[in-house]
Amino acid sequence: MAERPFYVTTPIYYVSSVPHVGHAYTSIAADALARFHRTRGPTYFLTGTDEHGQKVAQAAAAAGMTPQTWTDQLVEQWKGLCRRYNVEYDDFIRTTEPRHSDAVVLFFERLKERGDVYLGKYEGWYCTNDETFWLEAKLVDGRCPNPECRREVQWLSEDNWFFALSKYRDRLLEYYRANPQWVRPERSYNEMVATLEGGLEDLCISRVNLEWGVPLPGGGVMYVWLDALLNYITALGWATGDEKFATFWPARVQLIGKEIARFHTIIWPAMLWALDLPAPETVFAHGWITIDGEKMSKSKGNVIEPFAAAERFGADSVRYFLMREAPFGTDFSISLEKIRKRHNTDLGNDLGNLARRSLAMLERYRGGIVPAYSGTSEIASRFADLPARVAARFEALDLRGALEDTWELIAALNRAIDDRRPWELAKRGEDAALDAILYDLCEGLRWCAHLLAPFMPVKAAEMYATLGTGDELGGDWRTDLVWGKLAAGTRARPAEAGLFPRIEDEPPAPAA
């Protein structure tokens, strides 16, 4: 049965500053999903940058640059983050590209034709720093109530365009009731239902006193959020009738951080419906990465810097940590020490050492030549359904579960070595039994390489290469992960250095 093409997106990242590990987290999760789905069929993975809005304009001005120059330079950091972590996107869209901004204008015109957008007056106390209108009652001493801001606010009265969001409320509620899985995890779903039940107001979608954005006919620019949300379809060529759009929309999975759920699960589907387009299949709101339970923040100086982490532990080890540490969707806490522990124990001790000891014995007892498969194996029968189980985890967006299931095989292989004691079999000349365990180990490693490739593409490929099959990873598990497929006579070569060399504790930093 052919699956529907798989389209996965990350939020487009706001380029007012540099990336941190939270951005890497979302991108890596999307990448793992995309890499898995590529083994089964057409897959498209989109990420990008959100470059409009007042904060970008201000940051650029502060740096003495035009907004365009500013974003041109910053976007390299974001692309560099993907490169550093081997995040293999199919497309990277910037909202300043004409293919996007032209489509935003088209969107606006379509809505106008349809009567979903109208001219109105927006008035209120406005804080330029927060780009927010505040109710008078919320002001603190006549100033911005945001405790980190507290700037003066000004009274603004503007003629603006409004999107008739409220008229989609009932349809949204029906959609939520009919599709309980469409917003996940459940916590986000419940909160959004509660928001909807509380009622919706129309949305002001233009900014007349701002220039850095997509210009609207008659003046002003598009509110940055609507501009940004549209990237998910403009990148596919919605506006130009590209066949990519026909193939991949609606998205199977849109990953977001839980803080932007409202935009993606209320405003976004309404925008799509206004264009007579279907809403995405699933919006998944993942949790925050914290440091000892606290939100990362530059002022606290507790930021994990993604480039430095990759430097110290290797990109794949950080990828592994992020996907393994907590169930996908919940908050979890990160520290360099935690990454180091997972690297040393899960990756070094369990997996890396398994590969090394297995291949060392193959080398010693069989000259590195993979023996023939006898046709039966206890491990084979016990794990026959593993690829299907791991695949089901991916379908369910249970990325940690996929790793946990795979680790069962790794543990079983380590246990098998101790149970069957190849060194004794070799001494006693029990060739058939020795061949059997050695074959199980090599075949097991081949399976691990396939199953782990979405999470650790580089290390999985290295591991696979040591087996010496000459093939590359990336095939369909349903045909490739059949126990016994590893050919007898294959010349495997133990890696010289371990796959995951142990990383020692850092010496205490010298006092400043």
Added chain:
RNA sequence: GGCUCGGUAGCUCAGUGGUAGAGCGGGGGACUCAUAAGCCCUAGGUCGUAGGUUCGAAUCCUACCCGAGUCACCA
């Protein structure tokens, strides 16, 4: 303040009516192929507090305490 979700072994958590579980850490043991890795054994925790329902509750109800999230036209 309203709403939501949590408070279970040192740590992270699973467990939603019927004799308290997993992983990690800690402790003990046997082995040697291996990155002093792996394997085996080992935790006896008033399941936030106080009531209630029930033959029986970590699991249902009530109140309270504690923590987090959310209630913004803020990435």
